[in-house]
Amino acid sequence: MTPEEFRLYGHQIIDWIADYRKTLAQERVMSMVKPGAISKQLPSLPPNEAEDFQQILSDLQEIILPGITHWNHPSFFAYFPSNATLVSVLGELFSAGLGVQGMSWQTSPAATELEEVVMNWLREMVGLSKNFVGVIQDTASTATLVALLSARERTTNYGQNHGGLQTETSPLVVYTSEQSHSSVTKAALLAGFGKDNVRLIETDSELALRLDLLEKAIQEDISAGLKPCAVVGTVGTTNSAAVDPIAGLAKLAKEYNLWLHVDAAMAGSAMLLPEYRVMWEGVELADSVLFNPHKWLGVAFDCTAYFVQDSQHLIRVMSTNPAYLQTNVDNEVNNYRDWGIQLGRRFRALKLWFLIREQGVLGLQARIRRDLENTKWLKEQIEATSRWEIVAPVLFQTICVRHIPSTDMSEADLAHHNLAWAKAINESGKAYLTPSIVKGKQIVRVSIGVEATTRTEVEQLWQLMQEMINTNKKPPIY
Ligand SMILES: Cc1ncc(COP(=O)(O)O)c(C=O)c1O
Known part of the structure; x- marks a missing residue:
């Protein structure tokens, strides 16, 4: 062409x-x-x-x-908002048009330096201190893998440079909640910990990790001769947007010398609002933190912000430095190929830069507040209407809801009924929701936060939900 x-x-x-x-x-x-x-x-x-x-x-x-x-449809309430704001689409276009490979500072100095600047901006925007340094990873899954690799190498004193996990005398253990995202277990498996050494700790009635059970598990592992290595806490779980007690995790992490990784993939965007930062109190003590600007914030997929306290450790774990990649400014600059898994790197900072400048922090905050207000409105409608139940605390923009036509229905019949109305809505094409299971109950998740979603669409959804509970359709197989 x-x-x-x-x-x-x-x-x-x-x-x-x-x-x-x-x-x-x-x-x-x-x-x-x-x-x-x-x-x-x-x-x-x-x-x-x-x-x-x-x-x-x-x-x-x-x-x-x-x-x-259509993920950017105003009536998309499924999974999570994956906002590809048009300004960030232009950033993507620019990035592809320039065709930059940002593996080293020298391969395009602006790609590295803009990334440094926008990651500092983001750090300020979510209220993290200057103890953290940020780098863009492609996805939260990759960032969590990077975190667990970093944890493994800290605990083994850089065992990868010798026999790796194969020569460790005691198996290393990773802890996380049973509500954490599947990417955490996947990262632990890929990092070589083995499924036997991943502890999925039970949650309380608010779906937050139970610190007492975590400590018990750590002590049992120590008694059994195992070596606790890392704990992953979530701020805004995928299923219900629940929040683990990060300050409590930090205390245990310090006591037992665990790497603390915080996964705030979805809810991290809410930390733009100072009044929400109490939700991740203790985050300052984490070794690593991630959030996904490619979700609610509005950066076209993909873009994960990964913050670490000790960038030198990250570089030591990730760098390879063959002769053909060395340059004479390596001691003065950041070479982001050494801050993650991939060598070649897209110029993702551009779309973040475009978005933050075009919206301003105040504009982004206003949109997130709007979505939280819309969620609160829907929650209040549901609570005020008989035979509807909100099954998990509504802390951010996700509502886990189910309809209970009559109190003598079995769980199986309730599941059938709730799957049926969700299917009817999805097949109507008028809105899109995700069914899920919370603490054994079949629920339907309403995830609010698409850029184009206003109060009107949320009102229409609530109307539709009330109409569709009368559906006689057969339940789907999800
Ligand atoms: C809490 C949480 N962590 C991790 C992920 C995985 O995100 P990614 O697709 O960026 O790997 C998700 C995705 O929904 C999530 O909600």
Whole structure:
């Protein structure tokens, strides 16, 4: 494609995206295509001859779009908000257009230095102290893996430089709550701890990790000759947005010499509001903290902010430094290839920079406050209406709710009923929710926070919920 062709089609595509966002509310939220429906319309072999780009765009419209679930739809209340604000989409475009590989300072000094600046901005925005230094990782899953690798290496005094875990005399143990995200267990497995050495600690009635059970587990492990290594606390769990007692975790971490990693993937954005910072009190004592600007904050996926207290330790764990990557300024600069797993790095700082400047901190705070207000409004409606139950504390923007048609219904029938109305809403195309299970109860999660979601859509959702409880549809298999 020549620059002139790029100009031609690029303008068309920008127009297309602008129209798409403008009219998105008219689309069905969830894609209803059946498995295989998209791939069967596409040739199984790549084209030998060049194809007309206009034809490719037309196929995008006809074949691909029906298979898209619209995450930026104002009535998207499923999973979590994954806001791709348009200004951050422009940041993505710039990043791809520049085609930068930001592995080292020298491979594009601005990519590194802008990342340093925006990570300092973000640190200030969420109220972390200057003891923390930030770096962008692709996802929370990767950042948690990096954290557990760092924990492993601290406990083993850099065992990776010798025999690794294979020569440790005692197995190392990781602790987290049974409500933590699956990425925590996955990271522990990938970091070599082994499933036998991952303790999923029970939670209390608020779905927060129980410190008494954590301490008991640590002591039992020590008595059994195991070596406690790391604890991962969550601020805003995926299922119900519950909060672990971070200050309590920090105290135990200090006492038993554990690495404390805080996963605030979703709720970290709420820390832009000073009044919410009490929720992660103690975070200053964590060794590492992550949150996902690619969720609620509005940076187009992917962008995880990862903060550590000891960047020298991170670099020691992550760096390889072969001759072909060395430069004569290495002692003066940050080479972010040494701050994570990947070598090649996209210029993600651009989209963060665009978003923060275009919105201003006050603009971002206002949107997050709006979403929290909308959540509070819906919570109050549900609480004021008989036969509806909120099953978990509503601390941020997630509501776990179920409808109880009659008190003598069995849990199985209740599950059937709640899955049925959620399915009816999702299939109506008018909104999209995620069913889940909290403490053995079938619930439906309402996650508020898409940039385009206003009070109107939240009101419409509540109306729809009350209509759809009368559905007779069969429950889905999720
Ligand atoms: C609390 C929490 N941690 C981690 C993740 C994983 O995020 P990512 O997709 O960035 O790996 C999620 C995703 O929903 C989450 O809610």
